[in-house]
Amino acid sequence: xxxxxxxxxxxxxxxxxxxxxxxxxxxxxxxxxxxxxxxxxxxxxxxxxxxxxxxxxxxxxxxxxxxxxxxxxxxxxxxxxxxxxxxxxxxxxxxxxxxxxxxxxxxxxxxxxxxxxxxxxxxxxxxxxxxxxxxxxxxxxxxxxxxxxxxxxxxxxxxxxxxxxxxxxxxxxxxxxxxxxxxxxxxxxxxxxxxxxxxxxxxxxxxxxxxxxxxxxxxxxxxxxxxxxxxxxxxxxxxxxxxxxxxxxxxxxxxxxxxxxxxxxxxxxxxxxxxxxxxxxxxxxxxxxxxxxxxxxxxxxxxxxxxxxxxxxxxxxxxxxxxxxxxxxxxxxxxxxxxxxxxxxxxxxxxxxxxxxxxxxxxxxxxxxxxxxxxxxxxxxxxxxxxxxxxxxxxxx
Numbered sequence: 001x002x003x004x005x006x007x008x009x010x011x012x013x014x015x016x017x018x019x020x021x022x023x024x025x026x027x028x029x030x031x032x033x034x035x036x037x038x039x040x041x042x043x044x045x046x047x048x049x050x051x052x053x054x055x056x057x058x059x060x061x062x063x064x065x066x067x068x069x070x071x072x073x074x075x076x077x078x079x080x081x082x083x084x085x086x087x088x089x090x091x092x093x094x095x096x097x098x099x100x101x102x103x104x105x106x107x108x109x110x111x112x113x114x115x116x117x118x119x120x121x122x123x124x125x126x127x128x129x130x131x132x133x134x135x136x137x138x139x140x141x142x143x144x145x146x147x148x149x150x151x152x153x154x155x156x157x158x159x160x161x162x163x164x165x166x167x168x169x170x171x172x173x174x175x176x177x178x179x180x181x182x183x184x185x186x187x188x189x190x191x192x193x194x195x196x197x198x199x200x201x202x203x204x205x206x207x208x209x210x211x212x213x214x215x216x217x218x219x220x221x222x223x224x225x226x227x228x229x230x231x232x233x234x235x236x237x238x239x240x241x242x243x244x245x246x247x248x249x250x251x252x253x254x255x256x257x258x259x260x261x262x263x264x265x266x267x268x269x270x271x272x273x274x275x276x277x278x279x280x281x282x283x284x285x286x287x288x289x290x291x292x293x294x295x296x297x298x299x300x301x302x303x304x305x306x307x308x309x310x311x312x313x314x315x316x317x318x319x320x321x322x323x324x325x326x327x328x329x330x331x332x333x334x335x336x337x338x339x340x341x342x343x344x345x346x347x348x349x350x351x352x353x354x355x356x357x358x359x360x361x362x363x364x365x366x367x368x369x370x371x372x373x374x375x376x377x378x379x380x381x382x383x384x385x386x387x388x389x390x391x392x393x394x395x396x397x
Contacts, residue, residue, distance in 0.1 A: 039285020204254025
């Protein structure tokens with residue numbers, strides 16, 4: 001398809017995503033899997049969405065990433081965090097930290113380059129809350145594991161974004177210079193994190209102030225779009241060179257804590273984002289480079305298996321440290337397997353930040369891993385919650 005027909009390309013992407021979403025419903029698979037498969041068919045398989053087309057539509061992916069991070073930040077309402085206490089925070093830090101450490105060491109042992117090890121280690125921390133929440137709602141699950149799981153998955157992606165902001169900067173420095181010093185490896189990544197959070201807070205605070213003068217849903221949506229676009233735009237390497245994910249996450253966190261009617265604001269954005277996320281996943285699937293799959297096959301197997309081991313080990317350790325109920329200790333880790341939006345977003349950024357084979361391998365591994373996790377994760381989550389006694393027999397039908 002010609003690169004100068006972006007609207008037709010978007011229409012084809014929408015149509016394929018909707019059709020594939022209808023087909024996978026019969027297989028009881030998550031929609032994100034359908035969208036990725038649609039992208040694979042349109043991109044590498046049939047060549048409808050060529051690399052030139054997907055690069056021309058990169059603004060869609062950038063905006064979708066901004067809203068994904070914005071929605072994560074909106075989960076961090078201080079009143080709620082005070083209510084749940086430190087247990088979920090401790091568990092989140094340990095399970096995401098163990099996943100990253102396990103993946104880093106395993107990839108290092110099989111001889112992978114340091115930029116690949118660092119970037120995939122950061123991405124390993126993220127968990128997709130959507131698939132997990134879908135299982136809980138579908139089967140009306142409830143109990144200690146579910147009540148611990150919800151805040152953990154809310155904080156998980158934020159932890160992943162923090163790790164990615166540091167480790168990806170290290171990876172870029174190492175990829176660009178073998179003699180990178182303390183400034184490039186430590187100080188600059190920390191300054192980028194602090195600067196990203198500060199800029200995001202300022203934009204979020206300004207958003208809440210301006211909202212006092214606008215009341216219709218249309219105007220609220222326009223202001224939200226404006227804030228996220230400003231956050232993504234200022235983060236560009238040609239402007240402030242910040243982490244767009246952290247900036248937009250902080251915009252959401254500032255809004256939800258400073259604006260009294262934040263629930264209404266989130267409802268407005270939630271009505272806008274589904275088509276945007278649909279396109280994001282289709283374009284991500286279309287960007288997969290099949291030529292690197294053979295090279296990345298061993299890396300992919302190690303990543304998929306070791307990440308799960310790290311999640312389970314870290315969640316179990318965290319639950320034991322916090323003296324949680326036995327069901328949480330035993331089953332929580334198995335509910336943290338799914339991985340989707342944020343992980344794919346970080347892989348897409350790595351594709352630009354680490355040009356050449358490194359970025360392509362990372363993108364291929366994460367996309368392949370996402371499809372495996374999204375196929376198996378909900379089933380394993382259902383099994384774990386059933387064994388924990390939080391899905392009763394009459395709810396399984």
